[in-house]
Amino acid sequence: MNPRNRNILIAAIVVIVVVVAGIIGVTSHKKSSANSKTVNIGIMTSTKQDDAIWKVVSKTAKDKYGITLKFTHFTDYTQPNKALQNGSIDLDAFQHYAFLNEWNQANKTDLVSIGDTMISPIHIYSSKYKDVKDIPDNATVAVPNDASNESRALYVLKSAGLIKLDVSGDALATPKDVTENPKHLVIKELDAAQTARALDSVAASVVNFNYATAAKLPENQSIYAEPINKDSAQWINLIAAKKSEKNNKIYKEVVKAYETAATKKAIKEQYPTGGELPAWGLKLK
Structure with a gap:
């Protein structure tokens, strides 16, 4: 074979090998990415x-x-x-x-x-009373002030028999939806992180689990636990x-x-x- 033609053939083979190797590398990378x-x-x-x-x-x-x-x-x-x-x-x-x-x-x-x-489940806590039935007339109860957690707290007060609510459809409950409040409780809206700290100044407080944990509230201060029922979804x-x-x-x-x-x-x-x-x-x- 003519030396010139041989060199051309060798060069062509090298190019093909490089291209094939590149394709294999790209394919391998794509496969690796897909599996990652x-x-x-x-x-x-x-x-x-x-x-x-x-x-x-x-x-x-x-x-x-x-x-x-x-x-x-x-x-x-x-x-x-x-x-x-x-x-x-x-x-x-x-x-x-x-x-x-x-x-x-x-x-x-x-x-x-x-x-x-x-x-x-969230709880009603009190440092003053042992049972929700002991909460006196005109007492103040703290609840979280953000819309979803306030609604949840009101449902807990409802479940505990302290208030009654009338809420339309999937709407969140607000204090305006309280239809019966036989003890004339004052509902005090606080930042959720403050509800545990307010226990010394209110009769009871509805506290989310994470904030109760952070505040290290003792279990014996829980006077009512949120039930798991149709309201819980x-x-x-x-x-x-x-x-x-x-x-x-x-x-x-x-x-x-x-x-x-x-x-x-x-x-x-x-x-x-x-x-x-x-x-x-x-x-x-």
Whole structure:
């Protein structure tokens, strides 16, 4: 073979090898990317109990579905949904249905629930009385002042037999919806974080579980626990996604990794007194 032709042939073979290697490399990278399943979940800065529960969920997600869970922590309830909406995170898990519905209406967003997590019964606490029946006439009762938690607190007062409500449809309850208040209770609206601290200055206070935990309120100061009934559906915590991603296969697998017997066991181990309860599959009456 002519030396010149041989060199041309060799050069052509080298080019082909390089091109083929490049194609294989790109294909391999794409395949690797497709198989790399990492989901970033926005949660509130958590307790060691919550961390232990998410550790169990993360193990299930990795072992059964090949999904790596990463977490972005927030300290302000207004931040996770913003991060979800702008794509900074893939999912969030911090809110209940009432909060999500209120958020969507106020911010013109369409975030949706793709699965349930836990429900945290709230309590009426008092440092002065041992039973809700002991609360005297004209006493002051503190409730959270944000719309969804205030509504929840009013429903708890209703369940405790202290007031009656008349609320239309899915609307949140407000003090204006109180139709009967036989003890003429004064309902004092406070920032949710202040309800526990107000116990010394009020007859009783409706306190969210996380704030009761943070304030280290003793269990014997709880004089009434929120019942789990038909009113509870709106207080179930959830995993949220953008509406456009509600059928995302990987995100559905994250929900499956959460809603397991292993997670249920972890919740019960971490919250033996029922501060948090598994919420998926609850039968509400």
